[in-house]
Amino acid sequence: METGILHTHHLIVVIYTLFVLLNFIVVIAKRRNALLAIKAKTRIIRVIFEVLLLGTGIFLMVKSPAGLSEYIFVKWIALILGVVFFIVGTKKMNSVLMFFSTLMFVYAYFLGSTRDIMLKPEAMRVHDAYLAAPDEQTKGKDIYTIACLRCHGEDGKAGFRKAKNLAISELNDDAIAGYIKMGRGIMPSYHYMKEEEVQVLVKYINHIRNLDRK
Ligand code: HEC
DSSP: OHHHHHHHHHHHHHHHHHHHHHHHHHHHTTOHHHHHHHHHHTHHHHHHHHHHHHHHHHHHHHHSTTOSOHHHHHHHHHHHHHHHHHHHHHHHTOHHHHHHHHHHHHHHHHHHHHOSTTOOOHHHHHHHHHHHOSSHHHHHHHHHHHHTHHHHOTTSOOOGGGOOOGGGOOOOHHHHHHHHHHOBTTBOOOTTSOHHHHHHHHHHHHHHHHHHHO
């Protein structure tokens, strides 16, 4: 269910961003009549898309264990700015505003895929977190927060996108490491992780499990 909603959200975002880009090009070409025709012809479908975009976005935000994280907040601001620039830009045939509108939508797209306001890839953030944290437990926790929390949740029990409950997992260390390196089903494989990063994560998952067994 959550995976289906996520894919739908993703698809609509891509189509909507292309639509904004198309309007941008028409404004640059100074084709006011074409712009009005696009506006008239897409009125109903646009409303459907906007409702779907908002609906799926809010659903994912409410359901996801990562909830209202910093990047989601920035994503909302980027989208609101993008829409405002779009409305004023198409009205005034202003290509600078249309450029910034398109930029905001593209930025929001990459925010969604990297989950970082600086658009830094997850692998890089994991490597940096490993080097920066003072001890093994903090290293494990920080990597877990970056890579795993969005499905498993802070305590391992969130079960977002059918993620297994880590608190009751019976797997041994090698099997956990195998899961991390290979992934399974919806869970991605983390082949970018270095062996020492996998090992602190395995320890951290044992820590989460032990919290529950005490
Ligand atoms: C996109 C969501 C998602 C993310 C992100 C994710 N997982 Fe998972 N995880 C799952 C799903 C789904 C399963 C169940 C897979 C199956 O067995 O079919 C799972 C299963 C597991 C299991 C096996 C538990 C058991 O007892 O069978 C472990 C261990 C695990 N995940 C650890 C991690 C770690 C560590 C990370 C971060 C590096 C992580 N996961 C990131 C979705 C995710």
